[in-house]
Amino acid sequence: MSTLSKQNMTVSNKQPVSGITHAVVFSVCPAGCQDMVAEFRSQEIDGQALLLLTEEHLMSAMNIKLGPAxxxxxxxxxxxxxxxxxxxxxxxxxxx
Structure with missing residues (x-):
């Protein structure tokens, strides 16, 4: 929970938690892989999209190798x- 800002979270019945900050989106990239951060930005990956990502999305749409994916x-x-x-x-x- 340390990477989440409680101020950026809201509770709703449809989406358990939304409003995840871009910092969280980009914190999932392995250390030293800042080129992936640019790809996340260009693909417009926000908090909701992040939670839907699969290995297949990362490898096919974003051309990320299996290990990092x-x-x-x-x-x-x-x-x-x-x-x-x-x-x-x-x-x-x-x-x-």
């Missing part, structure tokens, strides 16, 4: 787990 997807999955945990916590707090 797997690492990025691992980071995305970790982010999804953090978002789910945060959403569940916020729902419990709001229900009380």
């Amino acid at each position: 797997l690492k990025i997807c691992s980071q995305i999955n970790s982010l999804k787990r953090s978002l789910n945990t945060t959403t569940q916590h916020l729902k419990r707090v709001c229900d009380d």
Whole structure:
């Protein structure tokens, strides 16, 4: 959760957590792969699009090699787990 800014998150019924900052989008790129950051920008990957990315998207549409694509997807999955945990916590707090 450290990469997320709580100020940039909103809770809605349709989308558990939206408003993920561009900093989070670009933090999933492996260290030393700043050229990928430019590709994320050119593909207009925002927070919602980031959560939908698959290895296939990264490899075919963005021409990212398998190794880095797997690492990025691992980071995305970790982010999804953090978002789910945060959403569940916020729902419990709001229900009380």
